[in-house]
Amino acid sequence: MRKVYLAGPEVFLPNGREIIEAKRALCRAHGLEPASPVDLGGRTFSSKFERGLYVSKANEEIMRGADAVVANLTPFRGISADVGTVYEVGFMCALGRPCFGYSNTTLRYLERVKSGFYCGATTIRADGGHIGSDGHRIEDHDMIDNLMIDGGIVASGGKFFTVDADPGETFADYRAFDACLGALAVMP
Amino acid sequence: MRKVYLAGPEVFLPNGREIIEAKRALCRAHGLEPASPVDLGGRTFSSKFERGLYVSKANEEIMRGADAVVANLTPFRGISADVGTVYEVGFMCALGRPCFGYSNTTLRYLERVKSGFYCGATTIRADGGHIGSDGHRIEDHDMIDNLMIDGGIVASGGKFFTVDADPGETFADYRAFDACLGALAVMP
Secondary structure, three states, X not given: OOEEEEEOHHHHOOOHHHHHHHHHHHHHHOOOEEOXXXXXXXXOOOOHHHHHHHHHHHHHHHHHOOOEXXXXXXXXXXXXXXXXXXXXXXXXXXXXXXXXXEEOOOOOHHHHHHHHHOOOOEEEOOXXXXXXXXXXXXXXXXXXXXXXHHHHHHHHOOOEEXXXXXXXXXXXXXXXXXXXXXXXXXXX | OOEEEXXXXXXXXXXXXXXXXXXXXXHHHOOOEEOOOOOOOOOOOOOHHHHHHHHHHHHHHHHHOOOEEEEEOOOOOEOOOOHHHHHHHHHHHHOOOOEEEEEXXXXXXXXXXXHHHOOOOEEEOOOOOEEEOOOOEEOOOOOOOOHHHHHHHHHHOOOEEEOOOOOOOOOOOOHXXXXXXXXXXXXX
């Protein structure tokens, strides 16, 4: 049975535990084994920093022991995916494991940057390039997020699914997540 | 001579080419060889998406051929590092290459999220946990960015340097970048 690492920012949500358990159950329904999350087991640490290092190292070990990753790349605290999750996608892609991603918005990166970051204050150069109000170039690869993320997922043999979740359901809509599991489950 | 992959969002800056050349020259001054960036060589593509895939794949190949990464993790388009750069840090950490990071602000993640994302609208729970106005928990690991980034850098044998750049000099201050090069150059 394939073991799948579930990456995403759910741990920061007030109902995160419930969402994570629902996602783990969906894995099993698809014949996939969800990798166990970090277990601190009452361990104490000399500092917040040491605790963070422990969690990071434990997550890396769990990733090395997993066969694939399914990553929640829904924009989090800004216009792009959660950076911790992105780190994990890069990590698993480097290991040659299939990486599946999902986002609960179908807005592409360019649109999110234009509306969500620059609040519409962008211009278009003569060559068609988009420029933010700070003079920075906004890349347009017709992709969901940064090209390293979309490209890494494709190169890994995975796929990036998006749906438009209802307002207020951004983290409670499991359709795109389920599409990842379905695609992973039928991989040869 | 160690070959170093320079990761960062400089390519989006109006003076990006100049900054990249200055950073490549600093590498050489430290006895390090900067890995060559992607060369599109006048290649044409059937779509913007195909072009993006090509760049992603080329960057991954360049990373696999490099001995270390020095990553500009200065917050970009939000409170965290550029997600493309973060993907690359995760990628190189998985390959076991030393990862050095730098940020041109000394504000830690918790402070950036509180002020830059929630505009101060956060509360503190009885157990000391920070909560944003949307109910999301804000992690506090006394780290510069997400724990996977800070932790990955430490585990790789690298180091994360920060300085406070003058306003307007966020991308033109090379002190933290130079500290990374100095530390990498003396690695056994």
